[in-house]
Amino acid sequence: xxxxxxxxxxxxxxxxxxxxxxxxxxxxxxxxxxxxxxxxxxxxxxxxxxxxxxxxxxxxxxxxxxxxxxxxxxxxxxxxxxxxxxxxxxxxxxxxxxxxxxxxxxxxxxxxxxxxxxxxxxxxxxxxxxxxxxxxxxxxxxxxxxxxxxxxxxxxxxxxxxxxxxxxxxxxxxxxxxxxxxxxxxxxxxxxxxxxxxxxxxxxxxxxxxxxxxxxxxxxxxxxxxxxxxxxxxxxxxxxxxxxxxxxxxxxxxxxxxxxxxxxxxxx
Numbered sequence: 001x002x003x004x005x006x007x008x009x010x011x012x013x014x015x016x017x018x019x020x021x022x023x024x025x026x027x028x029x030x031x032x033x034x035x036x037x038x039x040x041x042x043x044x045x046x047x048x049x050x051x052x053x054x055x056x057x058x059x060x061x062x063x064x065x066x067x068x069x070x071x072x073x074x075x076x077x078x079x080x081x082x083x084x085x086x087x088x089x090x091x092x093x094x095x096x097x098x099x100x101x102x103x104x105x106x107x108x109x110x111x112x113x114x115x116x117x118x119x120x121x122x123x124x125x126x127x128x129x130x131x132x133x134x135x136x137x138x139x140x141x142x143x144x145x146x147x148x149x150x151x152x153x154x155x156x157x158x159x160x161x162x163x164x165x166x167x168x169x170x171x172x173x174x175x176x177x178x179x180x181x182x183x184x185x186x187x188x189x190x191x192x193x194x195x196x197x198x199x200x201x202x203x204x205x206x207x208x209x210x211x212x213x214x215x216x217x218x219x220x221x222x223x224x225x226x227x228x229x230x231x232x233x234x235x236x237x238x239x240x241x242x243x244x245x246x247x248x249x250x251x252x253x254x255x256x257x258x259x260x261x262x263x264x265x266x267x268x
Contacts, residue, residue, distance in 0.1 A: 184200055
């Protein structure tokens with residue numbers, strides 16, 4: 001077989017893959033190609049959207065649980081710490097005696113405080129307290145600490161005759177248009193060349209009731225709300241959450257009463 005014949009035979013050879021498997025005569029074309037699949041990016045974006053919804057729902061529910069459980073946890077922790085603190089006064093005595101009952105020291109401490117209150121309310125207890133305070137006031141450093149602590153305790157004492165805080169006051173502080181809660185503690189007379197001026201000592205707490213600033217203000221510049229000292233202390237300790245929605249001053253209550261009396265006199 002010559003070389004020319006071999007080349008001709010090669011040209012006549014047709015690949016088998018060119019023909020369809022079903023024996024049809026249709027040639028392969030772009031239109032006869034199988035349908036394209038959905039791109040995976042659509043599935044990925046759908047999964048991300050579902051994941052965002054689930055994460056948002058889970059975070060909201062988690063924060064709701066924290067808001068509900070956090071006050072309970074803080075209350076339980078503070079109460080438990082207080083019980084342990086008070087229980088520690090008498091529990092060493094019971095442990096030394098071989099009595100290991102949790103809470104017995106706490107009950108003993110509460111009973112002891114109650115008995116001290118009863119004893120100090122009597123004439124004999126008041127006399128003993130007076131003698132004890134006389135010895136404490138003779139000590140250089142302890143006397144200042146005791147005096148300050150006693151004034152704070154007297155402010156919340158049920159005995160209204162010994163209140164260190166006389167009245168609740170509202171003063172303009174620190175600038176015009178802003179007001180601050182305070183407590184009137186005493187009054188002083190300022191003597192100057194032009195004359196005398198009465199000033200009122202107003203204590204403005206800055207950290208609950210133990211730390212604050214003292215201002216000497218003219219009595220005419222003080223606003224006196226219709227609040228008791230105990231209500232004022234509750235407002236300061238609660239951070240303003242227990243403040244009434246409407247505050248009235250003592251002058252505002254006296255004025256309507258005067259008007260009613262004036263109208264009654266006119267009718268007569």
